[in-house]
Amino acid sequence: MRRPSSSHAALIISVLALFAALAGTSVAAFMVGTNQIKNGAVTTSKLADGSVTKPKLAHDSVTSSKVADGSLKGSDIAPGTFLSAGGTAVNSDRLGNRSASDFLLGQGQMFANRVQVQAGQSSLILSGAFGDLVGKCATGGKPQVQYVSHTGQVNLVDWVTDYGSPNGTTAIHTTNGLSNGGTYIETHDSVLPQAITWQAAYDNGTPHVMTAWTTGQDILGTSCIFIGQALSTN
Numbered sequence: 001m002r003r004p005s006s007s008h009a010a011l012i013i014s015v016l017a018l019f020a021a022l023a024g025t026s027v028a029a030f031m032v033g034t035n036q037i038k039n040g041a042v043t044t045s046k047l048a049d050g051s052v053t054k055p056k057l058a059h060d061s062v063t064s065s066k067v068a069d070g071s072l073k074g075s076d077i078a079p080g081t082f083l084s085a086g087g088t089a090v091n092s093d094r095l096g097n098r099s100a101s102d103f104l105l106g107q108g109q110m111f112a113n114r115v116q117v118q119a120g121q122s123s124l125i126l127s128g129a130f131g132d133l134v135g136k137c138a139t140g141g142k143p144q145v146q147y148v149s150h151t152g153q154v155n156l157v158d159w160v161t162d163y164g165s166p167n168g169t170t171a172i173h174t175t176n177g178l179s180n181g182g183t184y185i186e187t188h189d190s191v192l193p194q195a196i197t198w199q200a201a202y203d204n205g206t207p208h209v210m211t212a213w214t215t216g217q218d219i220l221g222t223s224c225i226f227i228g229q230a231l232s233t234n
Contacts, residue, residue, distance in 0.1 A: 111212075112229040119221065125228040128210045130154070131200050135216060136185075137224035143194055143216025145226065146185040147178075151202055154178040159197040160186055191218035198230075208233045 094100070109129060117123045117137040125145065126133040132148045147156055156175040161168050175184050178200075188194045198212040212230035219225055 135226035141218035
């Protein structure tokens with residue numbers, strides 16, 4: 001067998017080297033890095049499900065502009081990202097640092113008014129959910145207040161202070177079972193001021209309560225001024 005000449009051996013080696021170089025170039029051509037990708041060129045369909053994760057480096061951060069508005073769901077957000085681990089913001093279940101269980105649910109109304117009434121006439125002071133308080137300026141400017149019921153079986157209690165003596169006089173009066181349209185008048189025969197605390201209640205399967213405060217005073221014997229405020233359930 002003939003031995004290859006040195007020129008043939010060199011040629012063979014050169015051909016093998018060329019194939020090796022070409023193979024290396026082919027491999028390198030399939031190794032695509034970030035520099036080979038045009039900015040904005042990768043679309044959603046090119047990304048595998050779950051392929052976008054928390055960046056490992058600070059300069060690789062994903063900003064809001066990279067996420068389509070309204071595209072993320074709650075399951076896409078790591079627990080504790082926005083709230084505490086329990087999912088509740090600090091004190092979100094408290095009001096004035098008091099627990100929600102310290103408050104009662106319900107419906108009610110608040111009223112307040114000031115009226116001036118000429119002597120010998122009457123005027124509405126407060127209109128509650130189930131009763132009215134009416135101010136009457138009796139002859140000579142004597143202020144009187146009366147309760148007019150809007151429903152039956154009302155229990156009424158009033159604490160009244162008539163000013164005259166240095167300390168005034170105080171009395172408590174009760175009226176049970178006041179009928180619909182029924183009236184209770186708190187008498188007052190002096191032109192001096194009178195202050196009354198009212199509490200009316202009835203029960204139709206649900207307790208209803210109204211608490212009111214009224215004052216009445218004479219103005220030169222020709223009129224009276226009444227001021228009142230009330231809190232009432234429906």
